[in-house]
Amino acid sequence: MEQPRILIVDDESRMRKLVKDFLVRKGYEVLEAGDGVEALDIFYAEKQIDMLILDVMMPRMDGWELCKEIRKTSRVPIIMLTARGDERDELLGFQLGVDEYISKPFSPKILVARVEAILRRAGGAAGEEKIEAGGVVLDKTAHTVAVDGKAVDLSYKEFELLEFFMENQGIALSREKILNGVWNYDYFGDARTIDTHVKKLRSKLGDKGDLIHTIWGLGYKFEAGE
Amino acid sequence: MEQPRILIVDDESRMRKLVKDFLVRKGYEVLEAGDGVEALDIFYAEKQIDMLILDVMMPRMDGWELCKEIRKTSRVPIIMLTARGDERDELLGFQLGVDEYISKPFSPKILVARVEAILRRAGGAAGEEKIEAGGVVLDKTAHTVAVDGKAVDLSYKEFELLEFFMENQGIALSREKILNGVWNYDYFGDARTIDTHVKKLRSKLGDKGDLIHTIWGLGYKFEAGE
């Protein structure tokens, strides 16, 4: 599962946006639907959806109905967003095949944790350790990097270098520090080797290449903010 | 057995519901009966029931009687729910052909564990554990692998290696990790032996061989998505 695709269904666009933002930042691709009917359309039209997040309360077709519909043809993981602590509903839901509940209001942390737990359980690739910054997602577990959702091929050293940069975001790194952090201590070659790797990294990262800033007379710095 | 079907028999609907919820959540299909007579009806009317969970105390026909009846025609696994620690009953029950006891009150974890253990033990098609990814189906129980529905012959090591790969989908695996996961800890041979096995696996998997990705400088990764 290169980049799990999640469909969020809620009639409140503010809520959709909220959820979407957190998930996108974690490297997921997120689609939106405003009600159950629209959700079904997207679910069947779009390529592979890896998870659904449904609000219970929706016009036209509510979360339960939608869930029931989907379950007729698919075992895709479903998370239900409910009002706080409605246990009766939860029992009903588990029978319908809901995988998890999140009761509103929820913290982003909870949301992301549940999503990752479920995708992991679903046998997928989750359980990952990821670092994200400025549209660049580095997945240590899968050893992959994606820029704006698009996979980028990096060599081993390039990956390690980027990892080091991203773990030290906003910090000016001298060539010596980089050498110590990424190369083995028994490396006594030219520090200018770093330049070459930075060059390749920048070019492979495309637009995002300039997240790696040159600090004159010192070294480099990875920074997403601005 | 794609989705084992379990019949829970208890006169207390609250208890039935409780048990059912946990099992449903684990992917079982659960039917309910309120007493022994009803249970027999369902058992003979319904298609294939894979397991029975019986409460001892029931009106009309208690758990023992029901068990005796069922055993006249079927060896379907039976779990008995009893009051805590009634050893006399247990002896009686084993003679009647009860497979397992769970004494009330029980934790959901115990329940699920026993159910899974028994289905697994029930051998044959039951408790089957399969992993699927990208058209490759690995059946741990049967120790078989099929690619696009066509059986593929693997040696023992090849099977174990593929199993390890598939259980760690999407995770970049170093040779060391693979060695630790698939070989015994007392193996001190060459890590390159992995390469050879990967080679054979790839060729035996045919098209699907390239689900096993090489990660340069690191090792391998099994990935189906893309």
Add this chain to the structure above:
DNA sequence: GATAAATATGATAAAAATGTGAAAAGCTCA
């Protein structure tokens, strides 16, 4: 602007890792 110092770039050489086929070593079962 001119100059010196530092960095970027592209090409190329060197090194390292993997793929492959075959042979050797182990096992298993008549």
Add this chain to the structure above:
DNA sequence: TGAGCTTTTCACATTTTTATCATATTTATC
């Protein structure tokens, strides 16, 4: 024991990555 199989080792071909170097470009400073 020995045929038939699996597993491991090995040597060599191939591929990919990494390091180096010469040159171009950029930057800071005067």
